[in-house]
Amino acid sequence: xxxxxxxxxxxxxxxxxxxxxxxxxxxxxxxxxxxxxxxxxxxxxxxxxxxxxxxxxxxxxxxxxxxxxxxxxxxxxxxxxxxxxxxxxxxxxxxxxxxxxxxxxxxxxxxxxxxxxxxxxxxxxxxxxxxxxxxxxxxxxxxxxxxxxxxxxxxxxxxxxxxxxxxxxxxxxxxxxxxxxxxxxxxxxxxxxxxxxxxxxxxxxxxxxxxxxxxxxxxxxxxxxxxxxxxxxxxxxxxxxxxxxxxxxxxxxxxxxxxxxxxxxxxxxxxxxxxxxxxxxxxxxxxxxxxxxxxxxxxxxxxxxxxxxxxxxxxxxxxxxxxxxxxxxxxxxxxxxxxxxxxxxxxxxxxxxxxxxxxxxxxxxxxxxxxxxxxxxxxxxxxxxxxxxxxxxxxxxxxxxxxxxxxxxxxxxxxx
Numbered sequence: 001x002x003x004x005x006x007x008x009x010x011x012x013x014x015x016x017x018x019x020x021x022x023x024x025x026x027x028x029x030x031x032x033x034x035x036x037x038x039x040x041x042x043x044x045x046x047x048x049x050x051x052x053x054x055x056x057x058x059x060x061x062x063x064x065x066x067x068x069x070x071x072x073x074x075x076x077x078x079x080x081x082x083x084x085x086x087x088x089x090x091x092x093x094x095x096x097x098x099x100x101x102x103x104x105x106x107x108x109x110x111x112x113x114x115x116x117x118x119x120x121x122x123x124x125x126x127x128x129x130x131x132x133x134x135x136x137x138x139x140x141x142x143x144x145x146x147x148x149x150x151x152x153x154x155x156x157x158x159x160x161x162x163x164x165x166x167x168x169x170x171x172x173x174x175x176x177x178x179x180x181x182x183x184x185x186x187x188x189x190x191x192x193x194x195x196x197x198x199x200x201x202x203x204x205x206x207x208x209x210x211x212x213x214x215x216x217x218x219x220x221x222x223x224x225x226x227x228x229x230x231x232x233x234x235x236x237x238x239x240x241x242x243x244x245x246x247x248x249x250x251x252x253x254x255x256x257x258x259x260x261x262x263x264x265x266x267x268x269x270x271x272x273x274x275x276x277x278x279x280x281x282x283x284x285x286x287x288x289x290x291x292x293x294x295x296x297x298x299x300x301x302x303x304x305x306x307x308x309x310x311x312x313x314x315x316x317x318x319x320x321x322x323x324x325x326x327x328x329x330x331x332x333x334x335x336x337x338x339x340x341x342x343x344x345x346x347x348x349x350x351x352x353x354x355x356x357x358x359x360x361x362x363x364x365x366x367x368x369x370x371x372x373x374x375x376x377x378x379x380x381x382x383x384x385x386x387x388x389x390x391x392x393x394x395x396x397x398x399x400x401x402x403x404x405x406x407x408x409x410x411x412x413x414x415x416x
Contacts (some may be wrong), residue, residue, distance in 0.1 A: 060262055061157065061158075061258055061262040063078070063080070065264065066080070066157065066258075067080050069264055070267075070271060072155065075168050076161060076168075077158065077161060078159075078160065079155070079157070079161050079165045080154075081152065081153070081154055081168065082153040082271060083150065085148055085149070085150055086150075086151065087148050090149070090279075092240060092282075093234065093240030094239045095238055095283040095286050097149060097279065097282055099286060100282040101115055104118065104178075104180070104282075106289045107211060107213075107289055108211060109312050113209065114177065116143075116145065116177075117178055118144050118177070118180060119143055119178065119179055119180070120141065120180045120278055120281040120282060121139065121179055121181050121184060121188060122139075122182065122274055122277045122281070123139050123192065124136075124137060124270055124273070124274050125191060125251070125252070126255060128249075135195070135255075136156075136191050136195055138156070138255075138271065138274055139154045139192070140154075140274040140278045141173075141278070142278040142279070142281065142282065149282075151275055152172065153271055154168060154169050155271070157258065158259075163200070163201065167201060169204070170196070170201060176205070176208055177208070178208070178211065179208050179211070180211045180282075181212050181281070182212070182213045182230050182277070182281060185215075186214075189210065193205075193206070213284055213285070213288065216288050217233055217284070217288065219301070219304050219305070219308060220288065220300040220304065221301065222301070223301050224299060233284055234280055238283055240280070242276060245272075246266070248277075250266070251270045251273070253266070254266025254269065254270050292305060292308070296325045296328060302322065302328060302329065303322075303336060305321060306318040306319075307336070309321065315340055319340045319341070331362050334356075335353070335362075337353060338368065347372065350368075350372070351369065351372050355369055358389070363391055366387070367395075369383075369386050370386035370399060370403075371383075374406075380407040381407060384404065387400050387403060
């Protein structure tokens with residue numbers, strides 16, 4: 001009996017096709033490659049064999065040598081602390097840091113803790129995405145003391161040392177009465193809170209007062225500058241342009257170079273960059289405080305600063321700022337000024353602003369002037385002229401119908 005007679009037909013046809021494909025592959029493998037292809041392949045192989053190995057030699061990280069290069073104390077295996085004392089006369093750009101002690105309370109808008117409890121904080125991380133996969137491998141702290149400044153930087157040099165690293169950091173954080181950061185509310189503190197939870201360490205700053213300088217910076221300059229990054233604020237407010245500085249985006253690769261190959265040059269640059277960030281935080285409080293007093297003089301957004309004073313319960317100061325800088329104001333800020341006049345009962349000043357803006361066909365000004373003429377002056381004809389210039393819509397039609405009835409005496413018009 002033949003093999004084919006014992007197999008089902010579908011298995012036999014599959015076996016034949018498989019056998020044909022195998023014979024085709026053997027035939028192709030036996031053919032020599034074209035001369036041009038063979039020559040190109042040989043040239044590539046010669047180039048690869050002669051090229052030097054580009055992979056850097058792997059070194060064991062020497063923590064003692066790194067500590068000596070940084071002037072650091074070794075608190076525990078994998079945890080280094082660099083501490084430096086600075087005089088209050090030191091300058092960051094054009095600002096003397098000793099002059100910043102009086103600026104911070106004004107930014108808070110509330111009673112501030114004693115300056116000895118102020119702690120400026122900045123981190124360097126293994127990435128900018130955040131989440132559980134991001135490590136805060138460097139945390140820099142700047143503390144104001146009566147006789148100067150103290151800059152302390154905690155550096156994690158081994159992944160398995162994160163718990164003692166966070167414990168040492170938490171001990172210092174718990175002594176702070178006020179934390180000051182730049183974008184710390186959105187990035188630094190949430191990331192540190194995540195690392196503390198993952199390491200099983202108690203939180204060190206959940207009950208702390210926190211001032212994120214990015215928020216007053218955006219309030220004052222978001223509509224005046226292309227962005228409000230720390231580097232932009234340094235250049236515009238401190239006249240500080242960093243030279244030969246490692247950018248924050250390069251910090252993750254510098255830390256990985258240390259962990260993988262023991263290269264310490266990048267980490268030295270990262271600590272220098274972090275120290276400069278820390279010094280900029282108190283320095284920026286002085287020009288930020290100036291935005292509250294003289295926003296026009298420093299190029300800040302006058303309308304936003306006036307809104308801040310009004311929200312803090314000081315409409316008189318808001319009115320003074322807007323009135324003093326009236327020639328600089330845009331229509332939206334002029335409308336704010338008119339509202340402040342109206343709330344003080346100064347209808348004449350408010351009407352002057354609405355009338356000037358109505359000439360520019362600003363809808364809000366037309367509506368306010370129409371209401372003023374209708375209810376305060378009872379000049380229905382002029383009010384109707386303002387309404388006629390409003391954009392088409394239900395509000396305009398309702399106002400027009402009501403004014404026409406009042407104008408022709410079809411409804412009583414009580415004085416409001």
